[in-house]
Amino acid sequence: xxxxxxxxxxxxxxxxxxxxxxxxxxxxxxxxxxxxxxxxxxxxxxxxxxxxxxxxxxxxxxxxxxxxxxxxxxxxxxxxxxxxxxxxxxxxxxxxxxxxxxxxxxxxxxxxxxxxxxxxxxxxxxxxxxxxxxxxxxxxxxxxxxxxxxxxxxxxxxxxxxxxxxxxxxxxxxxxxxxxxxxxxxxxxxxxxxxxxxxxxxxxxxxxxxxxxxxxxxxxxxxxxxxxxxxxxxxxxxxxxxxxxxxxxxxxxxxxxxxxxxxxxxxxxxxxxxxxxxxxxxxxxxxxxxxxxxxxxxxxxxxxxxxxxxxxxxxxxxxxxxxxxxxxxxxxxxxxxxxxxxxxxxxxxxxxxxxxxxxxxxxxxxxxxxxxxxxxxxxxxxxxxxxxxxxxxxxxxxxxxxxxxxxxxxxxxxxxxxxxxxxxxxxxxxxxxxxxxxxxxxxxxxxxxxxxxxxxxxxxxxxxxxxxxxxxxxxxxxxxxxxxxxxxxxxxxxxxxxxxxxxxxxxxxxxxxxxxxxxxxxxxxxxxxxxxxxxxxxxxxxxxxxxxxxxxxxxxxxxxxxxxxxxxxxxxxxxxxxxxxxxxxxxxxxxxxxxxxxxxxxxxxxxxxxxxxxxxxxxxxxxxxxxxxxxxxxxxxxxxxxxx
Numbered sequence: 001x002x003x004x005x006x007x008x009x010x011x012x013x014x015x016x017x018x019x020x021x022x023x024x025x026x027x028x029x030x031x032x033x034x035x036x037x038x039x040x041x042x043x044x045x046x047x048x049x050x051x052x053x054x055x056x057x058x059x060x061x062x063x064x065x066x067x068x069x070x071x072x073x074x075x076x077x078x079x080x081x082x083x084x085x086x087x088x089x090x091x092x093x094x095x096x097x098x099x100x101x102x103x104x105x106x107x108x109x110x111x112x113x114x115x116x117x118x119x120x121x122x123x124x125x126x127x128x129x130x131x132x133x134x135x136x137x138x139x140x141x142x143x144x145x146x147x148x149x150x151x152x153x154x155x156x157x158x159x160x161x162x163x164x165x166x167x168x169x170x171x172x173x174x175x176x177x178x179x180x181x182x183x184x185x186x187x188x189x190x191x192x193x194x195x196x197x198x199x200x201x202x203x204x205x206x207x208x209x210x211x212x213x214x215x216x217x218x219x220x221x222x223x224x225x226x227x228x229x230x231x232x233x234x235x236x237x238x239x240x241x242x243x244x245x246x247x248x249x250x251x252x253x254x255x256x257x258x259x260x261x262x263x264x265x266x267x268x269x270x271x272x273x274x275x276x277x278x279x280x281x282x283x284x285x286x287x288x289x290x291x292x293x294x295x296x297x298x299x300x301x302x303x304x305x306x307x308x309x310x311x312x313x314x315x316x317x318x319x320x321x322x323x324x325x326x327x328x329x330x331x332x333x334x335x336x337x338x339x340x341x342x343x344x345x346x347x348x349x350x351x352x353x354x355x356x357x358x359x360x361x362x363x364x365x366x367x368x369x370x371x372x373x374x375x376x377x378x379x380x381x382x383x384x385x386x387x388x389x390x391x392x393x394x395x396x397x398x399x400x401x402x403x404x405x406x407x408x409x410x411x412x413x414x415x416x417x418x419x420x421x422x423x424x425x426x427x428x429x430x431x432x433x434x435x436x437x438x439x440x441x442x443x444x445x446x447x448x449x450x451x452x453x454x455x456x457x458x459x460x461x462x463x464x465x466x467x468x469x470x471x472x473x474x475x476x477x478x479x480x481x482x483x484x485x486x487x488x489x490x491x492x493x494x495x496x497x498x499x500x501x502x503x504x505x506x507x508x509x510x511x512x513x514x515x516x517x518x519x520x521x522x523x524x525x526x527x528x529x530x531x532x533x534x535x536x537x538x539x540x541x542x543x544x545x546x547x548x549x550x551x552x553x554x555x556x557x558x559x560x561x562x563x564x565x566x567x568x569x570x571x572x573x574x575x576x577x578x579x580x581x582x583x584x585x586x587x588x589x590x591x592x593x594x595x596x597x598x599x600x601x602x603x604x605x606x607x608x609x610x611x612x613x614x615x616x617x618x619x620x621x622x623x624x625x626x627x628x629x630x631x632x633x634x635x636x637x638x639x640x641x642x643x644x
Contacts, residue, residue, distance in 0.1 A: 021039070021041035021042075022041050022042040022043075024041055024043060025043065026043060026124045026125060026126045027040070027041065027043040027044040027046075027047040027048070027124070027125040027126070027127070028040065028041045028043070028044065028122060028123065028124055028125070029044055029055075029060070029063070029123045029125060030120055030121070030122050030123070031060045031120065031121045031123060032117070032118060032119075032120055032121075033080060033118050033119045033120070035059055035060050035061070035073075035076055036057055036058065036059055036060070037055045037056055037057065037058050037059075037060055038056070038120065039056070040052045040055050040056070044125070047096070047098075047104065047106075047125065047127055048063055048096065048097075048098055048099060049098045049099035049100055050099050054099075060076075060123075061073075062097070063096050063097055064096070064097060065095050065096070065097045065103050066097075068095070079110065079112075079121070080112075080119065080121075083112035083119065083121070084112065085109075085110065085111045085112070086109060086110040086111075087109050093105070094106050094107065094108055096125060104127060104128075104129055105127075105128040105129060105132050106125050106126060106127060106128055107125075107126045107128055108123060108124065108125055108126075109123070109124040109126075110122075110123055110124075111123075111124070142160070142162045143162050143163050145162060145164060145245075146164065147164060147245045147246060147247050148161075148162065148164040148165030148166075148167075148168045148169075148245070148246035148247065148248070149161070149162040149164070149165055149243065149244070149245060149246070150162075150165050150176070150181070150184075150243075150244045150246060151234075151241055151242070151243050151244070152181050152197075152241065152242045152244065153238075153239065153241055154201060154239045154240055154241070156180050156181045156182065156194065156197055157178065157179070157180055157181070158176045158177055158178065158179055158180075158181055158183075159177060159178075159241070160177065161176040161177055165246055168217065168219075168225060168227075168246060168248045169184055169217055169218070169219050169220060169225070170219040170220035170221055171220050175220075181193075181197070182194065183218070184217050184218055185217070185218055186216050186217070186218045186224050187218075189216070200231065200242070201233075201240060201242070204233030204240060204242070205233065206230075206231065206232050206233070207230060207231040208230050209228040209229065209230040209245065209247060214226070215227045215228065215229055217246070225248055225250060226248075226249050226250060226253050227246055227247065227248065227249065228246075228247045228249055229244055229245065229246055229247075230244070230245040231243070231244055231245075232244075232245075280318065283314050283317050283318050286310065286314040287311060287314045287315070287318075290307050290310045290311045290314065291311065293307055294307050294308070294311075313350075316350075316377075316380065336373065336374075336375065337371040337372070337373060337496035338371055338372060338373075338374050338375065338376055338379070338496075339369075339371045340369055340371070340372055340379055340405060340426050340428065340493070341365050341366075341367050341369060341405060342376075343376040343379040343380055343383075344365060344379060344383055344403065344405055344428070345363070345365060346376075346380070347379070347380045347383035347384055347387070348361055348363060348383065348387070348403060350384070351383065351384065351387040351388075351391075351401075356387060356390075356391045356401060358396065358397070358398035359390075359391060359394060359398045359399055359400070359401045360398070360399070360400050360401070361401045361402075361403065362400060362401070362402045362403070363403055364402070364403070364404040364405070364406070365403070365404070365405045366405055366406045366407060366572075368407055368546050368548060368549060368572075369405045369406055369407045369426040369427075370407055370424050370425070370426050370495035370496065370549070370552060371426075371495065371496045372426050372473060372475075372493040372494065372495060372496055373473065373494075373496045374473050374493070378469045378472075378473065381465065381466070381469060382428075382466050382469055382470070382491070383403075383430070385462040385463065385465065385466050386430045386466065386489055387401065387430075388462070389462060389463070390430070390432035390434060390487070392434075393432055393434025393435055393436070393486075393487060394432055394433065394434040394435075395434070395435075399432060399433045399434060400432065400433050401430075401431075401432050402429075402430070402431045402432070403428075403429070403430050404427075404428070404429040404430075405426065405427070405428050405429075406426075406427050406429075406572070407424065407425075407426065407427075407495075407548040407549070407552075407572065408424070408425045408426070408427035408492065409423070409424055409425070409548070409551065409552075409573070409581065410422055410423060410424075410425055410492065411581070411584075419476050420476055420492055420494075421494070423494060423495065423555065424494075424495040424548070424551070424552040424555070425475075425492045425493060425494055425495060426492075426493045426495065427490060427491070427492050427493075428490075428491040428493065429488065429489070429490050429491070430488070430489045430491070431486060431487065431488035431489070432486050432487055433486040434486055434487060435483065435484065435486075436481045436482050436483045436484055436485050436486050436487055437479075437481040437482075437483065437487060438483055442479055442481050445463050445479060446463050446464055446466075446467040447464065448464040450464075470491055470493070473493050473494070474494050475491060475492050475493040475494060476491070476492045477489060477490070477491045477492075478490045478491075478492075495552060514538055514539055514540050515539055515540065515562040515563065515630045516539070516540045516541075516542070516560055516561055516562050516563075517534055517539050517540065517541045517542070517561075517562065517563050517564075517565055517626065518542055518544070518550065518554060518561045518563070518564045518565065518566075519531055519534065519541050519542065519543045519544070519565045519566075520543075520544045520545075520547050520550045520564070520565065520566040520567060520570070520575070520578065521543070521544075521545065521566075521567045521594075522545050522546070522547070522567060522570040522571060523545070523567075524545050526567075527543045527544070527545050528543070529619075530543065530565070530622065531543040533619040533622060533623065534622070534623065534626065537623045537626070539626065542561075546572075547566065547570045547572065547573040547574070547575065547577075547578040548572050548573050550566075550578065551573070551578055551581050551582065554582055554585070555585065558582075558585045558586050558589075559586075561586070561589065562589075562590075562630060563589070563590050563591075563592060563626065563629055563630055564578075564579060564582055564589060564590070564591045564592070565592045565594065565622075565626070566578055566579060566591070566592075566593060566594065567594045567595070567615075568593055568594065568595040569595070575593055575594070575595075576593070576605065576606070576609070579591045579593065579608055579609060580606070580608060583608040587608075590610040590611075590629045590630070591608060591609050591610050591611075592610065592611050592612075592613055592625055592626065592629060593605060593609045593611070593612045593613070594612075594613050594614075594615055594617075595612060595613075595614065595615060610629060611625060611628070611629060613625045
């Protein structure tokens, strides 16, 4: 009840003011010109945790968090120098300090008033805790959305972008806010986009995803990304905003492309099955009549040799038809370990005699290239298709057809590493100096039925078949080509787990309790000498003359080796490169590096080399170096004397 004075009929002004302040929904703190608290209301007690008597007469800084105290006096002095009302919501993010030491987010409004006691500042303080919590919940919901979320104002400026939106367009958090939405629109659409945006804002309505035109976004790196976009208009006091849900549909597009590719391959398989019967009948006639002709005793040696070449070519044709049927049906022949070297050599001889007569074929075929799981017909088809294409590209005047086959180890740092599992591969490189390919042709070179040649000059299935064969062997084919600069294909075929011929003087699967040494020396007499000397000292030894094949074999059973001994200067892979690969697999494995370089000392080599042994050295020095790196082997029982 409002208290009334004795001599008037109206309420007591002071009491009325106090009750009014206590009923106010916001905290009110009145501060004098010296910055001392003169009056607070009930909401202030609830907000700050103090009784009003505890606050009255105290400096207002007791309600300011310590991290803001250094600047508060200056802000207060600046306000008093030119006092004017400041409504809530203007200025910085503000916080107040409670009695228990906790901070609370607040909005503050300031109103200066003149009183008989001097200038006073009425401070309205509103607790933002619940609003901040609601904003945090909204932010969490937006950030956790699996779709990209963008909010754009009426001027087309991005005011909100969640994590997924930033990822979709390739930006870091916060980089999109404040920029025009046209920043995310490809240049081919950018000029018309403001018109579409204004048209939408004139009659805004929700638009679900998947409706309208095919849409693309522009990523930070300049690439385009296919999108689905849903739009929701939001009306606020500050105008109309548009909330856009953005979904990257690149994966869906890839799956759709794969489905279309599978459908095309079914068509290819059906076509291959349809023509195979007739084509095989033709080949059967060629084979049969050639064999009959060979039975004629009147044939000369030259004619007989030519007929045998016809029989060989027809037999190859039969195998090609069968292989094409297997690819069309997505069925693979039983794999076996095949050394690629011989098949490539055979295919090149046939190419030279048939379609590449005016072409210089340069061969760089390394016999140590690992075997791969395939059949020889597959390799033969790859070479024949690439070779015939190269011949057409070089034209009647000929050119140079270069074929290289080498062992190749793929690791994470390799150019082809991301597309291949780490390990040993046979790398087949085929290049020509023909007219090359334009980018649009190179992009479609593996499509079935696609051909850049004139009508009737090709089926468009050759390169498709090559790609299918390489994929079937779990390999990778890479194309490099420029108009006027020729074409190169790099083919990586994974090594078979077992080789048809061992390149080591002994296998890794040796048994026994003595330490097992991996001995690598490219000179075979020296490899044999080192193996025998170390075996006499009681060690088990596996010797290799190829560092590449030593690494390949080591990867299969790394735990079986106790010490690596390797020469440094070797072809294709040096001893340092071999040691680096080995210790990546077995970091604790000791390495004894043998070098003829006088300057190679332990301090000159990487940390993964445990010791360096100079060349030349005696057998005793070699054994002594091994003893220093490994515990002595168990003594072998003495040999029994031969019977007398």
